[in-house]
Amino acid sequence: MRDATPAQTDETVYLKDYAPVPVTVTHVDLHVRLDPRATEVSARLTCKRQGPGEMVLNGEQLEMVALRLDGKDLPADRYTLTDKTLTLHDAPDAFLLETVARISPETNKALEGLYMSNGMYCTQCEAEGFRRITWMLDRPDVMATYDVEIEADLPVLLSNGDEVAPGKWHDPWPKPTYLFALVAGNLVAASDRFTTMEGREVALNVWVRPGDEGRTGYALDALKRSMAWDEQVYGRAYDLSVFNIVAVDDFNMGAMENKGLNVFNSKYVLASPETATDTDYALIEGIVAHEYFHNWTGNRITCRDWFQLCLKEGLTVFRDQQFSADMRSAAVQRIGDVLQLRARQFREDAGPLAHPVRPESFVEINNFYTATVYEKGAEVIGMLRRLVGPDGYQAGCDLYFERHDGQACTIEDWLKCFEDATGRDLSQFALWYSQAGTPRVTVEESWEDGVWRATLRQVVPDTPGQTDKIPMTIPVAWGLLDADGAELRPTEVFELSEAEGVIEVETASRPVLSVLRGFSAPVILEHDQSDADRLVLLAHDTDPFNRWEAGRALAKARLVAMVAEGTAPDAPWLEAIAKLARDETADPAFRALALALPSEDDLAQTLHVGGIVPDPDAIHAAREAAGLAIAQALASDLGELRRAMRVTGPYDANAEDAGKRALDAVLLRLATRLDGGDAARAAYGAADNMTDRMAAFTCLLEAGDPSVAKAFEEDWKHDRLVMDKWFAAQVMHSAPDRAVGIATGLTRRDDFDAANPNRFRSVIGALTAGNPAGFHQKDGSGYRFLADWLLKMDAMNPQMAARMSTAFDTWRRYDADRQDLIRAQLDRIAGESISRDLAEMVGRMRG
Ligand code: 0A1
Ligand code: ZN
Secondary structure, eight states, rough: SSSTTTOOTTOEEEEEGGGOEEEEEEEEEEEOOOOOOOOOOEEEEEEEEEESOOOEEEEEEEEEEEEEETTTEEEEGGEEEOOOOEEEOOOOSSEEEEEEEEEEEOOOOOEEEEEEEEEEEEEOOOTTGGTTTOBOOOOOOEEEEEEEEEEOOEEEESSHHHHHTEEEEEEEEEEEEGGGGGGEOEEEOOOOEOOOTOOEEEEEEEEOTTGGGGGGGGHHHHHHHHHHHHHHHOOOOOOOOOOOOOOOOSSSSEOOHHHHHHHHGGGGGGOOOOOOOHHHHHHHHHHHHHHHHHHTBBTTEEEESSSGHHHHHHHHHHEEEHHHHHHOOHHHHHHHHHHHOOOIIIIHHHHHTTTOOOOSSSSSSGGGGOOOIIIIHHHHHHHHHHHHHHHHHHHHHHHHHHHHOOOOEEEEHHHHHHHHHHOOTTTTTTTHHOOSSSOOEEEEEETTEEEEEEEEEEEEETTTTTSOOOOEEEEEEEEEEEEEEEOOOOOEEEESSSSSEEEEEOOOOOOOEEEEEOOOSOEEEOOOOOOHHHHHHHHSSSHHHHHHHHHHHHHHHHHHHHHHOOOOOHHHHHHHHHHHHHOTTOOOOHHHHSSSSSOHHHHHHHHHHOOOOOOOHHHHHHHHHHHHHHHHHHGGGHHHHHHHHHHSSSSSOOOHHHHHHHHOOOOHHHHHHTTTTTTHHHHHOOOOSHHHHHHHHHHHHHHTTTHHHHHHHHHTTOOOOOOHHHHHHHHHTTHHHHHHHHHHHEEESOOOOOOOOOHHIIIHHHHHHHHHHHTTTTTTTTHHHHHHHHHHHHOHHHHHHHHHGGGGGGGGGGGGGHHHHHHHHHHHTTSOOOOHHHHHHHHHHHH
């Protein structure tokens, strides 16, 4: 398609047009005879009329071999077949529709539908991949039971549900097509068992390629902990006799919650101390939990249509964040979640791709698996919980599970459960689902005649297609400290539900306000607080999130001044940072986060909002200078601090040890700024795990000593996942003016396989997201590089290309020359024959 913008295309789908199907499917019987180029899919659909109208089935890239209705070949005048649909004319009230389709998994590089990855067959059906397997009503409100028979000369044949005979599967739980899965290959399992609170014995398997069994232990353990947690916290038990997880090397996303058969990007399953970092372990834990939790929030209760995607995703992200907070440090988890939210969702909300948590139209649904739907969707659940309280939240969830089990639901259904369970009117709160953009909340304080007052004002900014927004319900958690840091008022929640609200407290001395504690709402807070107050909060706030936030605000103010005014970091700030680094009472993981400077992209956005055109090189230089100043302030302590972080005994991925390694890595980076890499070389040599090894490796790359890259490659060239790290590190940690050259060189290597999403992201994504100053080089080389790859990728895997194109979404922040350069690349892409996926994204970004 050529140059389609959402407004121009007749392919746009609207929420307001939702209508149930006239004829539904209640049971699917599939027989799949696997073959790389000629797989035959025989489907028998039990169909039932529920209203007037024709039955329109979806089917794409299928070759029709047979079509029968109630056992008889269907005459040509009873149906219409196009490259996207099969329409039945005059379908009876109840009938059996039989089709035979031929497909070619081996040539499917889009990784949607049935495809092959390293010799194994696997499927990805969310959102609309099932239509590439056979003709079906490929939409989430059509829920059917399934019988699947797989024929192939392969040892392991898996599908959803319970195995009734070798290669034969029955799934008794009605499910939409997007939760269908099939896997076949030469696989081995690491297995365990779990007994549910209802007494059901469940076999747990993690299927991997032979040789990878030794790296499955952590995922299996995370699965058992997830199952137990969902029982304890949400009262939800598993409902089949087997739970299978399969690791796949070629996968577009993180993982997929297919009923009873989760398919994972191997990066989020396989871990050993030698090959995975602490961050990998934490991600595996979180993603295993996320997919498992979908069994109730997504599978048992699913979405009526794709506009309701946040119904399952926002809630499930919220649940996995709760789980990780319970498994690790809640404060550290919250800071990490907010860092992510700001980096990805605030950025999205501030640009041309901004959309509501529940969008109202789309061209390609795959383009809406976004930070807004997922992460802001989770924040909305967190706010709801804060507003109705933990008991109200539990009552609402219980009612939701009870009332809607087995149904395909909407956000209205979800909110109604909380209204009915708590008696609270949530109509204004519901605006969080329909109004896009990050609200700005300004806080103005006064203290006069023994009365302290904070005036809070909210503004919801305009976003594409939305202006003149209505004030929302914003839960603002706050508390007061005195000037010495003692607590004056513990945390309370103020509900800001109008454009302006006032908090008033009688107090004999001027208090220090700690506001938006725990980041109680996804808003941008504008609070002109003095350095002195921020230092009090940094040292004493009882709310650990706000302690960290105070440090962040101080750091940001310094860095903005360094970029905009050329100032140098001041002594009081450096002293405060150094004090925090030395504070043995604080958790090392927390100290590591507090010592980390705001990212270059975060600073660019902050400058832009402040009316300053961000210069990526100047931002990079300021961050470097600030890092050096911190290193100098801590110079005499670095050795001793690092020794205190030494972890004894064999590697364990637990949060405590990981926190020590995280702080040690920050300290090593500081040391490298002073010693040119001596400490890092020693650390690299001494490392006995991938966390420490990567920390030292990236320090050496930053110090301009790439010699270790060769050694690293020699050690790990046999391991795809470790080599992904090697590729990414070189791009992310190179000097900005060398980054595009390095990335280009890496793409020319034999082991750069662009068809593998992990490898593609480890070079192209590492440049766009991991080296902003490199991507935004003045000569436009980064933009050209990205556009070249988007065009190449689009021909293979449109979903991947569309996702990666979002690197251009901040183009309006930059100077006129950079804007012209980016626009030229967007125009160039739009002028080519590109997929609907990429066309929609480029159209929205060009505006
Ligand atoms: N539902 C999955 C994410 C997912 C979405 C789309 C995919 O292919 C287009 C794959 C996975 C989750 O939330 O984990
Ligand atoms: Zn999900």
